Amino acid sequence: MSYIWKQTIPAGGKWSGRIGRGKSVTFTAQESGANASLLLYNAYDLTERYNMPDTLKAQHTAHLTKGHVLMSDNGRVFASITADTTGWHDTISGYTTRSFTQQKYGASTYQESRNAWRRNGEENFSMELLRNGLTTRDLVPNLNLFSKVYCDEEGNMNFVSSHCKKGDFITLRTEMDLLFVLSNTPNPLDPSKTYPSVPIEITVDEAAPVSSDDYCLNFRPENKRAFENTWSYDLLLGNKTLSTI
């Protein structure tokens, strides 16, 4: 795979950074059972963020896979899911906290375990948010890449342990300039008794412009209108749109 940037995020690790529009961002599980908790913000207006309800409601879905787009709270497409080998990514289970992690996997300190200590989503997010001028006030429901959580008829949430295989990947095509905030920490509903996080590789490459036959654009009429909102935003900013339509 070609790339212009590559980084491996180890188990328990974190990363944040701005990725410009028109890029393919591929996350690859280096072992089975990965979970990468992800938050997205508009790189230049951090009050515009990924919106779980708007994303699910507009696409009549409770899970995310190829064809779906990730919508902001301002009715725009942040990113499109252009490839996915798993068929299901979770956005309703949230992220872990320190007390939850200690209760579930046992207490661990840096003093004792050095860099093998068990880190959690809330603290990883808090540090990377502060680095980018945000605070825990800006925490909202996140994506959990590689995790499958389905609900039965009574609404009970079920985590599917065998879902993510080594080498599984998801590609997000950025439709706007975005701030990515990533925590490679377990899904809160993962029943594994041992801390299950595995390394994730991120590669970034140039994406082809959105064409009129684009799968994500045509997935639902709602998606097309959200793309149109994004393109209007670009034109008003003086940017050329990244569509060929």
Added chain:
Amino acid sequence: MAVFNRVESSRKIENAIYDETVLAGDGWMHELKPGQTLRIIDVEGNQAADTLFFDAENPEDHYSAVSTIANQGNIYLSTGTVLLSQSGKELVKIVADTCGRHDTLGGACSAQSNTVRYAHDTLPMHNCRDTFMLQLSKYDSRYTKRDLAPNVNFFMNVPVTPSGGLTFNDGVSAPGYYVEMEAINPTLVLISNCPQLNNPCNDYNPTPIRLVIWDSL
């Protein structure tokens, strides 16, 4: 077949310390002290009361839909559900509920999401996130758009299927149905009584809600 958890309250309206009707499209913001109980009544049925909660001692700590549902392992809110803040603090607990199920995945309507869900020409229409912002701007200048987290939709039925679908169903609530929640910690409650005119769930007819508060017993 979905299970609904319907639990009636023994509280009498004549013992309440507060009783107010909020019309469709209007907002309401109020602090509950620990032990106080708020009843939201769906006066005419199938109305959506879009509700957000904040830790009154730390206004930057807002309600968390994902912490609340992951904590109980179930996506529906009903009697027994403890609503948590982003930091994990217990804000309120649902203590009675004649509707039996409430949604917290569907969020609130906005001008921008209306253009995506319905049509671009819905942009000028009144919406819940505008109501939230107006209430926050009047209440305390510390609040900004950053404080608008995904909310609870009382009286809304948004079933999720095992195959990962999400649907909008009507017929769960009815005139006079109510939900009651007791404050565990000092909690600010922010409500937008939804003005949505594009959604068949309410028969395109937004209606009033009634808010009643009791002091701790």
